[in-house]
Amino acid sequence: MSKFNKLAIGFGLSATLLTSGCATQNIQTYQNATPTFDMHEFFSGQIEGWGMFQGRNGEVKKRFYVDIDATHEGDDVIVLNEKFSWADGSKSQRIWRLTEQSDGRWIGTAGDVVGEATGDVVGNTLHWDYVLNLPVEDKTYKVNFDDWIYLINDDVMLNRSVMTKFGVELGSVTLSMHRKNTDTQ
Numbered sequence: 001m002s003k004f005n006k007l008a009i010g011f012g013l014s015a016t017l018l019t020s021g022c023a024t025q026n027i028q029t030y031q032n033a034t035p036t037f038d039m040h041e042f043f044s045g046q047i048e049g050w051g052m053f054q055g056r057n058g059e060v061k062k063r064f065y066v067d068i069d070a071t072h073e074g075d076d077v078i079v080l081n082e083k084f085s086w087a088d089g090s091k092s093q094r095i096w097r098l099t100e101q102s103d104g105r106w107i108g109t110a111g112d113v114v115g116e117a118t119g120d121v122v123g124n125t126l127h128w129d130y131v132l133n134l135p136v137e138d139k140t141y142k143v144n145f146d147d148w149i150y151l152i153n154d155d156v157m158l159n160r161s162v163m164t165k166f167g168v169e170l171g172s173v174t175l176s177m178h179r180k181n182t183d184t185q
Contacts, residue, residue, distance in 0.1 A: 042157065064086045114130075147159065
C-alpha cells in the first residue's frame with residue numbers, strides 16, 4: 001500500500017471517529033416509547049423542578065429549584081413562567097411561549113433565547129435545539145443547547161441538556177420536573 005493510500009485511510013478514519021463522536025441521538029428511536037408525551041397535558045398547571053449545572057469535567061457548578069406556572073393561550077400556545085431559585089440565593093425568571101405548528105413540531109421563544117427554539121415530540125420524548133444568551137459575570141455568551149426531555153410517567157419528566165460553544169462542550173444541565181398536586185404512580 002502506498003504512503004498516499006495509508007495517509008488517505010488515516011484521514012478518513014480520523015474524520016469518521018471525530019464526526020461519530022459529535023453525532024446526536026435520533027429522536028425516532030423513541031417512536032414507541034411510552035407513556036406518550038402530550039405537551040398540552042404535561043405543561044398545564046403547577047410544575048416544580050430540581051436541577052444542576054455540571055462543567056464538562058462533571059463537577060457540579062450550580063444547583064437550582066424551579067417553580068413553573070404552565071398556562072395555555074388558545075389551542076396552540078403554552079406559556080411557561082419559570083421562576084428559578086439558585087443555591088447561592090440568587091433568583092431569575094424565564095417565560096417561554098411554546099407554539100405548536102401545523103406539522104406537529106414546536107417553536108419556542110423566551111427573552112434570553114436567540115431567535116426561536118425548535119422542538120419535536122416523538123413517543124415519550126421532546127427534543128429542543130436553541131441558542132441561549134447566557135450571562136457569566138459581566139459578559140453574555142451565546143451558547144447552543146441540545147435539550148432532551150423524557151416523560152417518565154404522567155407526572156414526572158427528566159431533562160438533560162448539553163451546552164456547547166463552537167462545537168466544544170461547556171457542560172450539561174440535569175433537571176427533574178414534577179407536576180404538583182397530582183398522584184405519582
